[in-house]
Amino acid sequence: MHESNPLGTHTVCQVAVVVDDIAAYAQRYARLLGMPVPEVRQTGPAEQTRILYRGQPTEGRAKLAFFQAGPQLAIELIEPVGGPSIWREHLDEHGPGVHHIAFRVPDMDRAVANLSDEDMPVAQSGHFAGGRYAYIDSVRQLEVMLELLAHDDR
């Protein structure tokens, strides 16, 4: 890395698990954590999210559910829906399991450039209401995928 802190942060804000039946897993995690079963949301259509999976547009989407597991971190459940995506790829190649850890970065373009310089390119990117995300192909170096999150108000 060319900077003392390539991400601009070292605070993990999510640990995410890909599953094949989000309703069933949301119930199990709710029981484990003693929390209400959260609403399951679906990512928007491609024309809204401008999703790029390995550089190409895709119709892949996902169902998402979040548990706030302490003030710093959410456990995220992800079920792939529809076409190709980084989530579908994980489920097809590895089955259900931990998909990524996420960092909220102060400067997305800078963080992406810093990681790319270290041979950790973007695997998927897109927008959501209020921000954008990038998944980083970091498994070879770190044994876990990274997600970078940037919010519009930062």
Added chain:
Amino acid sequence: MHESNPLGTHTVCQVAVVVDDIAAYAQRYARLLGMPVPEVRQTGPAEQTRILYRGQPTEGRAKLAFFQAGPQLAIELIEPVGGPSIWREHLDEHGPGVHHIAFRVPDMDRAVANLSDEDMPVAQSGHFAGGRYAYIDSVRQLEVMLELLAHDDR
């Protein structure tokens, strides 16, 4: 679960990655996070840790390194050393990757009993300076292993 909060907490305090060369991965994570390379410690011998792996004593140990990734959570790197262990099992069966998420529980015996009632038994347990731990066979239900941590002063 028979209680509103079987763990007695919902705060994740660790996400841990099993690796096969902790010195190399510790350097990579230090670069990623802009943090110093942490000291690598080794778990104590079996007569100190009273380690039980799937109910049996073992000479299995591990090298550990920790990065404080925000106030709530540490990223832990684990390299198995010596005999059989839950860490060695993961490396042999799945290769390097995310091994567990951890919760610091207020009452270890109660948490273990609550999870056991839900068919999530203890996979490995042991002591460390100032506390004890239990790994829970939760992968079938949750797609990730849990670690429970209890400190003597709680």
